[in-house]
Amino acid sequence: MTTSAEKIDIQSLLQTMANDVHQLLADKNPLIIGIHSGGAWIAEALTDILDPTFFDAPLGTLNIAYYRDDFTRIGMHPQVTPSDLPFSIDDRHLLLVDDVLHSGRTVRAALNEIFDYGRPASVTLAVLIERNGHELPIHADIIGQSISLEANQHIKLTNHTDLQLEITTNGANE
Amino acid sequence: MTNNQLTENGHLRHFLTIEGLKRPLLTEIMDRAEQFSSISHQQVKKVPLLRGKTIVNLFFENSTRTRTTFELAAKRLSADVMNLNISTSATSKGESLLDTLHNLEAMHCDMFVVRHNQSGAAEFIAQHVAPHVSVINAGDGCHAHPTQAMLDMFTIRRHKQHFPDLRVAIIGDILHSRVARSQIQALATLGVGEIRVIGPKTLLPSDCRTLGVHVYHDMEAGLKDVDVIITLRLQHERMEGALLPSAREYFHCYGLTEDKLSIANPDAIVMHPGPINRGVEIASTVADGSQSVILEQVTHGIAVRMAVMSMALGSQSEVETHA
Numbered sequence: 001m002t003t004s005a006e007k008i009d010i011q012s013l014l015q016t017m018a019n020d021v022h023q024l025l026a027d028k029n030p031l032i033i034g035i036h037s038g039g040a041w042i043a044e045a046l047t048d049i050l051d052p053t054f055f056d057a058p059l060g061t062l063n064i065a066y067y068r069d070d071f072t073r074i075g076m077h078p079q080v081t082p083s084d085l086p087f088s089i090d091d092r093h094l095l096l097v098d099d100v101l102h103s104g105r106t107v108r109a110a111l112n113e114i115f116d117y118g119r120p121a122s123v124t125l126a127v128l129i130e131r132n133g134h135e136l137p138i139h140a141d142i143i144g145q146s147i148s149l150e151a152n153q154h155i156k157l158t159n160h161t162d163l164q165l166e167i168t169t170n171g172a173n174e
Numbered sequence: 175m176t177n178n179q180l181t182e183n184g185h186l187r188h189f190l191t192i193e194g195l196k197r198p199l200l201t202e203i204m205d206r207a208e209q210f211s212s213i214s215h216q217q218v219k220k221v222p223l224l225r226g227k228t229i230v231n232l233f234f235e236n237s238t239r240t241r242t243t244f245e246l247a248a249k250r251l252s253a254d255v256m257n258l259n260i261s262t263s264a265t266s267k268g269e270s271l272l273d274t275l276h277n278l279e280a281m282h283c284d285m286f287v288v289r290h291n292q293s294g295a296a297e298f299i300a301q302h303v304a305p306h307v308s309v310i311n312a313g314d315g316c317h318a319h320p321t322q323a324m325l326d327m328f329t330i331r332r333h334k335q336h337f338p339d340l341r342v343a344i345i346g347d348i349l350h351s352r353v354a355r356s357q358i359q360a361l362a363t364l365g366v367g368e369i370r371v372i373g374p375k376t377l378l379p380s381d382c383r384t385l386g387v388h389v390y391h392d393m394e395a396g397l398k399d400v401d402v403i404i405t406l407r408l409q410h411e412r413m414e415g416a417l418l419p420s421a422r423e424y425f426h427c428y429g430l431t432e433d434k435l436s437i438a439n440p441d442a443i444v445m446h447p448g449p450i451n452r453g454v455e456i457a458s459t460v461a462d463g464s465q466s467v468i469l470e471q472v473t474h475g476i477a478v479r480m481a482v483m484s485m486a487l488g489s490q491s492e493v494e495t496h497a
Contacts, residue, residue: 066213066221075185075488079205082212116218 010128010163013144014042017126018049020142021095024124026054028093033060035110036081038099038157042128045163046097056092060085067109083113090118099157101127101143104136129155129165178300185489188300188309189482191318192359200363204328206481207474213250214476223484224253227284232299233312234260234290239448239472240312240322244287247479256283272302279304284487286310293317293352308486310479316350322447323356325478327364329471330402333443337361343370343396343438345428346406346455347377353447354406362386372396373428376417393428397437404445405430405456421454431457435465443467 032055034043040061047059061084065077096110107125114120126142131149149155152170157163179188179195186199213221229248233241241257248255260274278286285308288296293315300309313319334340342361348354348371361369362385369387371378382389390396397403408424418424430444444456444466452458461468 066223071223071488072226073491075491076206076484080209082209084212112222116216116220118217 008129008145008147008165010144010165013128014045014049017128017142017144018046021046021124021126022050022054024141025093025095028122029056030093030095030124031055031057031060031087031089032095032097033062033085033110033114035096035098035106036061036063036083037160038128039097041157041160041163042099042126043095043097046095046126055095057087060087062096062110062113064106064109064113067113069105069109085117088118089114089120091121094120094123095126096123097126099128100155101125101130101138101140102133104134104138107138108136128157131155178297181489181492183489183492185492186482186485187489188296188311189320189486190297190300190309190311192320192323192356192363193318195363197363197365200324200327200360203324203478203481203485204331206485207324207328207477210250210480210484211474211477213480214473220250220252222252224248224251224487227251227253227487228282229253229255229285229287229483230278230283231255231257231312232260232278232286232288233258234288234295235313237289237312239475240289243472243475244310244312244321244479247476247483250476251480251484253285253483271299275299275303279307283307284490285483287312289313291315306490308490310482310486313352315352316355317352318356319352319447320356320360321475321479321482322353323360324482325471325475326353326357326404326445326447327360328474328478329445329467330443332470332474333467334401337364337366340366340401341368341370341399342366342402342404343372343390343400344404344406345372345393345396345430347408348373348382348406349377349379350409351406354404357404358385358387370396370400374418374424393434394437397434400438401442402445403430403435403438403442404447407447407449408451408455421451425454425457429453429455429457430460432459432463435460435463441465445471448472 032043034040043059047055063081063083065080125140127140128144130140130143130146153167155165155167158166179190181187213219231241231244245255287310288299289312295314296309296311303309311318311320344354358369370390371382371387372390372393444460446468450456450461
């Protein structure tokens with residue numbers, strides 16, 4: 001069953017997030033990294049809203065497939081687009097972007113991967129949607145909107161060019 | 175007949191031979207290798223994918239390149255690696271191969287990478303291991319060397335992209351070469367336009383043509399219009415075994431020199447699985463020349479082995495679910 005998520009005005013959330021990013025990082029010459037794939041779309045949208053020179057380098061993308069904690073349970077991810085960080089992150093202030101913060105496991109994996117590329121000065125986490133169900137002590141610094149969903153409901157971005165959110169409900173035993 | 179290298183869902187469980195594998199799987203191995211090669215550019219050249227897995231390199235036959243690239247591949251995936259040099263271990267004290275294996279299983283190892291001078295050794299081991307163990311063939315007798323073939327295909331794809339447009343020539347001792355056998359199977363599966371083998375009659379298998387390859391005994395004819403040249407190592411024992419008169423004569427007829435290389439297409443690449451006998455199957459100037467991709471093959475061996483190892487260990491979740 002699919003519930004409509006049309007009530008969420010993504011464009012105005014992005015605008016609010018961009019303002020927060022500006023406020024937190026304007027004097028820090030930051031770099032932006034989006035988590036593949038939804039996070040990269042949001043990161044791209046944020047860079048479009050902010051001044052073109054706000055970030056010091058083109059958008060980096062992170063694919064956390066090799067850093068997941070469920071390899072022994074579900075095996076290889078079908079397709080992995082390699083991570084691409086076209087800059088050195090050492091001593092830099094990073095804005096890490098994802099579409100949805102749920103359990104916190106993706107962000108945990110992303111932080112691990114980031115530290116395999118170097119030692120940033122700081123990492124600020126921005127998410128479009130923050131939902132209930134955290135399983136780790138990970139919280140976002142910049143949040144588009146917080147929502148509350150049932151445990152068997154999932155929310156995700158479904159479209160790159162025309163950003164849309166979709167809430168799906170799994171079977172009762174999930 | 176189901177292929178015993180694959181799970182019920184068609185995923186790689188063991189990697190024993192190219193034979194019987196379909197093109198999408200070979201393409202998947204190359205695609206994954208492509209993804210893994212980016213890891214070498216990280217500051218920490220390592221991902222935690224196989225953390226907590228134990229991989230045993232079981233080498234019953236000497237090898238430097240293959241063993242070290244398998245070891246490096248496993249380490250880049252964060253697996254723990256043990257290298258067992260069998261000639262100095264239990265089997266020399268009279269323990270049977272299966273007893274050695276069962277002992278290693280009892281230590282909860284997850285993967286055996288096997289090199290053996292007997293054809294079929296890796297498959298034999300795969301038939302006898304516990305369901306949670308994967309076996310990778312790192313070369314068995316004259317039979318197969320599938321990861322070498324796949325790193326060669328990956329190298330060709332990096333330079334030439336479209337397999338159906340290619341003419342590939344393999345030069346040398348095809349008869350005794352597990353590398354050539356696996357290469358021919360992989361090239362055929364990937365739909366390479368024309369596969370040629372070039373060598374003296376004594377070193378070509380009699381059933382060569384049934385493998386779908388064109389046979390040449392003459393370098394000039396064989397190298398014409400070729401895009402990829404694969405030279406093979408000439409084993410010294412072939413000369414002692416009266417199959418060849420001498421290394422010098424072999425070099426004269428079948429050694430890849432600059433003159434002979436110029437017969438092939440100008441952008442042809444030169445490959446060799448190593449170790450090279452300079453001045454026997456290949457001239458130094460060619461091995462070190464601008465068309466040589468021999469050292470790239472070594473680099474690619476790491477990414478391809480990472481791909482195969484992670485695919486085989488990734489499918490263990492299916493095996494465990496069905497157990």
